[in-house]
Amino acid sequence: MRHDELTHALISLGQEAVSMGICSGAAIGVTFTSPSTAEQQLYFGHLDQYTTHPVSKTSLFDLASLTKPFATTLSCLALISQDTITLATTLPQLLPKIEVPADKRDITLAQLLSHRSGLPAHRPYYLKLTKLPRAKRQHALLAMLLAEPLQTAPDQLEVYSDLGFMLLGECIRQLSGKDLEQFSCETIFRPLGLEKKILFCPKENGKKEFVATEKCAWRQTLLCGEVHDQNCWAMGGVCGQAGLFATLPAVLHLVRLLLQIKTRQASHPAIATPLLQQAMTSQHGPQSWGLGFDTPDLTNSAAGRFISAESCGHLGFSGTSFWLDFSKEVGVVLLTNRIHPNADNNKIRAFRPRLHDAVFSSFRGDEKN
Numbered sequence: 001m002r003h004d005e006l007t008h009a010l011i012s013l014g015q016e017a018v019s020m021g022i023c024s025g026a027a028i029g030v031t032f033t034s035p036s037t038a039e040q041q042l043y044f045g046h047l048d049q050y051t052t053h054p055v056s057k058t059s060l061f062d063l064a065s066l067t068k069p070f071a072t073t074l075s076c077l078a079l080i081s082q083d084t085i086t087l088a089t090t091l092p093q094l095l096p097k098i099e100v101p102a103d104k105r106d107i108t109l110a111q112l113l114s115h116r117s118g119l120p121a122h123r124p125y126y127l128k129l130t131k132l133p134r135a136k137r138q139h140a141l142l143a144m145l146l147a148e149p150l151q152t153a154p155d156q157l158e159v160y161s162d163l164g165f166m167l168l169g170e171c172i173r174q175l176s177g178k179d180l181e182q183f184s185c186e187t188i189f190r191p192l193g194l195e196k197k198i199l200f201c202p203k204e205n206g207k208k209e210f211v212a213t214e215k216c217a218w219r220q221t222l223l224c225g226e227v228h229d230q231n232c233w234a235m236g237g238v239c240g241q242a243g244l245f246a247t248l249p250a251v252l253h254l255v256r257l258l259l260q261i262k263t264r265q266a267s268h269p270a271i272a273t274p275l276l277q278q279a280m281t282s283q284h285g286p287q288s289w290g291l292g293f294d295t296p297d298l299t300n301s302a303a304g305r306f307i308s309a310e311s312c313g314h315l316g317f318s319g320t321s322f323w324l325d326f327s328k329e330v331g332v333v334l335l336t337n338r339i340h341p342n343a344d345n346n347k348i349r350a351f352r353p354r355l356h357d358a359v360f361s362s363f364r365g366d367e368k369n
Helices: 003-019 065-079 109-113 133-145 160-175 180-193 232-235 248-262 273-279 350-358
Strands: 025-032 041-047 059-062 312-315 320-325 330-336
Touching: 003 041, 003 065, 003 350, 025 059, 025 248, 041 248, 059 133, 065 109, 065 160, 065 273, 065 312, 065 320, 109 160, 109 248, 109 330, 133 160, 133 312, 160 180, 180 248, 248 273, 248 330
Parallel strands: none
Antiparallel strands: 025 041, 025 330, 312 320, 320 330
C-alpha cells in the first residue's frame, strides 16, 4: 500500500469511528524510525458530543493506563540508570521508610513492572480515600496496598495490576524525594521538550483544550480536563497507574524515540539504552509482558493480525493505545474518548485491530516507505 493509500484508509477509519459512535473525537498517528518518512497525523470529530469544537493537534486526551509505560516505567528505568535501584531490588528496599508485610517482602521491581507481583488487578480504594482529608490519603493508600492479600505468590502468574503500579508511584516518591509528576516531568519529559505537552493535572497548568471523557454519575459531572480513573482522581490526579494527559504530536514524539531506541538509532539522556530495550521485550516468553510494556497476543490481539512478534505497546481504558513494530520500524498511536459519555461503550474493541491491520499490513520488515 502506498503512503497516500494508507492515508485514505486511515481517514475512512477515523470518520467511521466518529459516525458509528465509537467516540466523539479521535486522533490517529503513524510514525517511523526514519526521519525522512513523514509522520501521519489525522484528527476526527469533536471534543465532546455536545459542541462543534474539533479535535486538533493541541487537544489533550486522558491517556489513562498509558501512564504506566510513559511515566511510571520510564521513571523506574531512570532510577535504575542512576544506580539507585536494580530490577532485583525488593519491595522493602523500594519503600525504605515503610514496614512491608511478610507476604510482600520478596516482591521485586521486575515483578511489579511485569505484572507478576501477585497483587490483584483493581480495587475501588477511592470509596474510602475520598472520605479522608487530602493530606491523609497518601498514607492511607499505601497502607491499603500493603494490606491487600496477594492472589498468588510473586512470580507465579501474570495479572495486569493497577495496584502494582500504584505501589511503584510511591516507590518513586520515596526513592527520589519527588512525586511522580515532578520526577517524570524533570527526568523523562523535559529533556525531550515535552513537559508542557505530556502532563499530569492539566487544569492546573492554565487554559487547555480537553477531549471530554465520561459523564460520571459518581462525581456528577462531565469529566473534562480531570482524570477519569477514580483512584487516581482521589489522589489528586497523580498516581502510578493513570493521570497523564497528552496531545497526539507529543505521544508520537515519544513513540518515535522508543522505536529509535529499540532499533539502536537514538537514546534517552536519563535511561541506559540496553535497559530500555530490555523493557520493551517479553520477559517470560512469547505474549508475556515486558517491563511496563505489553506485547501482542498471537490471536485476537488489539494490535491486529499483521504486527510482528518483535513488538510492544499498551492500551488505555479511555480509548487510547500505542503499538510499536520494531521489525517494520513503524509505530501507531490511537487516541480517542471511547468512554464519552458512557464508559460502557466497548465498540472500540472491534475497531482497534482493524486500524492496526490497515497500518501493519502495509509494510514489510524491509519496506518502511
